[in-house]
Amino acid sequence: MTSGGAERATRESERATRSLRVALVGNPNSGKSTLFNVLTGMKQRVANFPGVTVEHAEGAYVYEDARITVLDLPGSYSVSAQSPDEAVALDVILGRKPGVLPADVIVVVVDAANLERNLFFASQILELGLPTVIALNRMDKADAEDTRIDVPELIHGLGVVVIPVTATRARGIDRLRHAISSATSLPLPDPRAALGDDSDVERRYAWIDSVVERSVVRRQRDRRSVTDRVDAVLLHSVWGLCVFIVVLLVVFQSMFTIARPLADGIQWLVTQAGAFTVNVLPAGDLRSLLTGGVLGGVGSVLVFLPQIALLFFFIGLLEDSGYMARAAFVMDRYMRPLGLQGRSFIPLVSGYACAVPAIMATRTIQQREERFATIMVVPLISCSARLPVYTLLIAAFVPAVTVGGIFGLQSLTMLGMYALGTVAAFVSAAIFRRTLLRSDTRALIIELPRYSMPSFRVLAASVWQRIRIFLRLAGTVIFAISLLLWALARYPQPDAPANVTHEQQLSQSALGHIGHAIEPIVRPLGYDWKLGVSMVASFAAREVFVSTMGTIYSAGDDVHAPGLAERLRAERSAKSGALVYTPLIAVGLMTFYVFALMCTSTIAITVRETGGGLRGGAWAALQFVYMFVLAYAAAFVVYRGGLLLGLGGGA
Amino acid sequence: MTVTVQRWVAIALVAGAAAYLAFRAWRNWRNARKQKADGCGPGCGCH
Numbered sequence: 001m002t003s004g005g006a007e008r009a010t011r012e013s014e015r016a017t018r019s020l021r022v023a024l025v026g027n028p029n030s031g032k033s034t035l036f037n038v039l040t041g042m043k044q045r046v047a048n049f050p051g052v053t054v055e056h057a058e059g060a061y062v063y064e065d066a067r068i069t070v071l072d073l074p075g076s077y078s079v080s081a082q083s084p085d086e087a088v089a090l091d092v093i094l095g096r097k098p099g100v101l102p103a104d105v106i107v108v109v110v111d112a113a114n115l116e117r118n119l120f121f122a123s124q125i126l127e128l129g130l131p132t133v134i135a136l137n138r139m140d141k142a143d144a145e146d147t148r149i150d151v152p153e154l155i156h157g158l159g160v161v162v163i164p165v166t167a168t169r170a171r172g173i174d175r176l177r178h179a180i181s182s183a184t185s186l187p188l189p190d191p192r193a194a195l196g197d198d199s200d201v202e203r204r205y206a207w208i209d210s211v212v213e214r215s216v217v218r219r220q221r222d223r224r225s226v227t228d229r230v231d232a233v234l235l236h237s238v239w240g241l242c243v244f245i246v247v248l249l250v251v252f253q254s255m256f257t258i259a260r261p262l263a264d265g266i267q268w269l270v271t272q273a274g275a276f277t278v279n280v281l282p283a284g285d286l287r288s289l290l291t292g293g294v295l296g297g298v299g300s301v302l303v304f305l306p307q308i309a310l311l312f313f314f315i316g317l318l319e320d321s322g323y324m325a326r327a328a329f330v331m332d333r334y335m336r337p338l339g340l341q342g343r344s345f346i347p348l349v350s351g352y353a354c355a356v357p358a359i360m361a362t363r364t365i366q367q368r369e370e371r372f373a374t375i376m377v378v379p380l381i382s383c384s385a386r387l388p389v390y391t392l393l394i395a396a397f398v399p400a401v402t403v404g405g406i407f408g409l410q411s412l413t414m415l416g417m418y419a420l421g422t423v424a425a426f427v428s429a430a431i432f433r434r435t436l437l438r439s440d441t442r443a444l445i446i447e448l449p450r451y452s453m454p455s456f457r458v459l460a461a462s463v464w465q466r467i468r469i470f471l472r473l474a475g476t477v478i479f480a481i482s483l484l485l486w487a488l489a490r491y492p493q494p495d496a497p498a499n500v501t502h503e504q505q506l507s508q509s510a511l512g513h514i515g516h517a518i519e520p521i522v523r524p525l526g527y528d529w530k531l532g533v534s535m536v537a538s539f540a541a542r543e544v545f546v547s548t549m550g551t552i553y554s555a556g557d558d559v560h561a562p563g564l565a566e567r568l569r570a571e572r573s574a575k576s577g578a579l580v581y582t583p584l585i586a587v588g589l590m591t592f593y594v595f596a597l598m599c600t601s602t603i604a605i606t607v608r609e610t611g612g613g614l615r616g617g618a619w620a621a622l623q624f625v626y627m628f629v630l631a632y633a634a635a636f637v638v639y640r641g642g643l644l645l646g647l648g649g650g651a
Numbered sequence: 652m653t654v655t656v657q658r659w660v661a662i663a664l665v666a667g668a669a670a671y672l673a674f675r676a677w678r679n680w681r682n683a684r685k686q687k688a689d690g691c692g693p694g695c696g697c698h
Contacts, residue, residue: 281652281657282652282654282657283654284652284653284654284657284658285654285657285658285660285661285662286652286656286657286658286660286661287657288661289661289664289665476671476675477672477675479668480668480669480671480672481668481672483664483665483668484665484668484669484672486665487661487665600679604679
């Protein structure tokens, strides 16, 4: 090693001679998660409504001689924890959380544009007498509202270091890092200045008012702010609901129109990869596996990547702009008669992305009965995993015509499926709240954040994270299942393979035998054995339905065959020559997928979040059974009802 | 690549896929048991 290299290595080792643990706390929506990302360089989901940070996140950075580990804790309004997520924050601050070392420094993130409310929690933290730094966030917003904060006066009033920052623009971060690094060597906050417990709210707010009066100068405004005027519409009992419905329509329409060319591009790539494989490899098992199993299975799921990315983009856009909290407020009055409050709306909306984080987000609900009712109905909300199933069937069987000159019938059908799941969730919640999970419904207290232009960097990071999760799922579980299904669809082979058609070979394969065994169960719904097998396989993950159909329909080597949707539309019975799949069957199948709980991850998280062990298992079993019965009954009614009305059934 | 070689490669890939899925199932089962043994659940303070 050269002397320069040795010196550098020594410097590196000397850099982190001490370590500090920092707990990032503050009110929900004070910008903690954004500050955490900026401090540590990590990417974390940021949302504009309370309760998104249910579990703590951890990241680290090196500053001068210290390695700083930062814990991003759930938002809290008070140290008197009421909900499970608030309890987590308090446990970590007080060093009571098993397996987590106590924090050396507490950074309280305070929203400069909502100083009075944020100082309530901050004042309680100061009374703990621990090394504390106040990060005065959103200084840009305070400036924009002509609110001038005298920071030295605020430091004098609070008795701790106050660093003005704007996390979204990474302003003031170096000064904050320096303050964190030196916080343990500064005088501690004086715990003698205690202002009593939560019951003495007036005394505490009187103290806060005196601090704010000395350190804040606001220009008086004699007219309503833009936020007030926009809220007058968005929070209106009727107009608010109308706007919400229009927003959803626009989202679904955009998902179809924007995603289509991207999906076509991916389909083209998959087709080209198939053609390349056929050109390079002679006919044989490996070629069939690559074209039928890998490209037919995984490729057919990858086509839906653009739509899933767009769904997460729009959900992030609505959350980060501040609209989602308004939607929760509007929905509160409609959910209250059902026994739920607006706070349950946030996990339900998260359910449009994925039921697993949505069920975890129910920890923000304080009351057990309300929380359990929300957990039980969240999987009825159509998650992104259902999107490939809906899209495939809609593309195959719903004509691409325009309704009313604006919205496409396909996007309206998609919206109908989402609406069906949402209504079913509300009705089921009302039943649970009137039977197994009875209790009074508490009033909704929700913070309405200021409207803000979402950071596209944060949005892009969030969407990219979801894309990676989807690609990992496609590259692991769906890939492995597709290979197994390919083997089951190809073997055992008939004695004289040259003399049988692909359809006959498939029917005589192991997959065909399994499918024929399942067929009596799915036949009343109008499904053939292929749909039955795909439905059973999709218990691993709903997307597997599409990959299984893709594998079944591309088990041959014909890479130039039309896409899966076209093949389904053209599939005819070998016996009668009639169409096997009809729009009626497609609608019935989509209805089944709206209601059925076909996701092992959701079952596992329900077990955990409802108490674990036998008790959690019983709740999860109830959830699975009631949803399956609902799904089967609904699909049966749709199919049989359609037949009675003279709509076409399958062969 | 001959038909026989293709068959053996395909068998290896399918066997690998089956082993991977079995491993995932075992890992999920082990994690669930571990969480239960740790007394981990909502409100336990370890989330």
